[in-house]
Amino acid sequence: MTTPKIELHVHLEGTVRPATLLEIARRNGETLPADTVEELAELYRFTDFGHFLDVWGMTTNCLRTADDFRRIVVDYAREAAGHGAVYVEAIFSPAERVEAQGLAWDEIFTGYCEGAVEARERFGLTVRFAPDLYRGCPADLAEECARVAARYRDRGVVGLGIGGNERRGPLEPYRRAVEIARDGGLPFVPHAGEAAGADSVREALVLGAVRVRHGIRAAEDPTLLTEIAGRGVVLDVCPTSNLRTGVVPTPDAHPLPRLRAAGALCSVSTDDPAMFGTDLGREYALAARLGHTAGDAYAAGLAGALCEEPVRAFLAEGAPTSG
Secondary structure (H helix, E strand, C coil), rough: CCCCEEEEEEEEECCCCHHHHHHHHHCCCCCCCCCCCHHHHHHCCCCCCHHHHHHHHHHHCCCHHHHHHHHHHHHHHHHHHHHCCEEEEECCHHHHHHHCCCHHHHHHHHHHHHHHHHHHHHHEEEEEECCEEECCHHHHHHHHHHHHHHHHHHCCCEEEEEEEEEEHHHHHHHHHHHHHHHHHCCCCCCCCCCCHHHHHHHHHHCCCEEEECHHHHHHHHHHHHHHHHHHEEEEEEEEEHHHHHHCCHHHHHHHHHHHHCCCCCEECCCEEEHHHHCCCCHHHHHHHHHHHHHHHHHHHHHHHHHHHHHHHHHHHHHHCCCC
């Protein structure tokens, strides 16, 4: 029997397998610098974090319709359920689609939310959403995104995050957007401590982060790491992602064992599984090689999940044994 798993950090745009991405691109009249699955795989050989973000923008702009968004939720739900996932808290980036492509907010949000309903009906998998802003996003657009996200709280949106290149700028310009989301019942779950160091994590906590996507570079600051462990702030660790973007040079150099030894709660996720050539089973296996068991990962996932209480109670009943 497959061990039950919780995933808190997966970008739905990054779950689209190459054959599907090529199909969607052709249907929507988008041109990619790759015509075959093999060529697209070569495109996914990232040289560094900046290169990954460039490819991310180029490929995710292929998604244009509510049905595209619905489909990628359902496709990933099928895949994740096959690896034992019982709860997925997924990310999508609506402000990018609105700014770059002029799409309507409701087209984007409705497509994703309808996908979650279908995922539940077909695979018994609960999908919730914590969409991302991005660093460099105009503040007024970010605030509008926060308002729209809050409107969809009763359809499965449970949080608001921010992604992109941490070196592009501070989080402070997005304080008002974070406050709007929080007032609408959506906690703040930003990316931090990935391409930038421990100060990035500290900045996220100051702005009220209840969980940190990545956060692995908190290991560089023992005082910060002690604070994270003491406060029970969950770090969403994505081992293969860190390796593929060059944030961590080798599996043995990954800071997960140090984070764990300090008492930090670490969930385990895929981040962008199609782009990184991984899946949820492989990520749990890699974490286990680093001493972080499936039970440990599930417990951290349960602690960090932003879902409503009935879902949390269901997840608690199915928790595997830790240790």
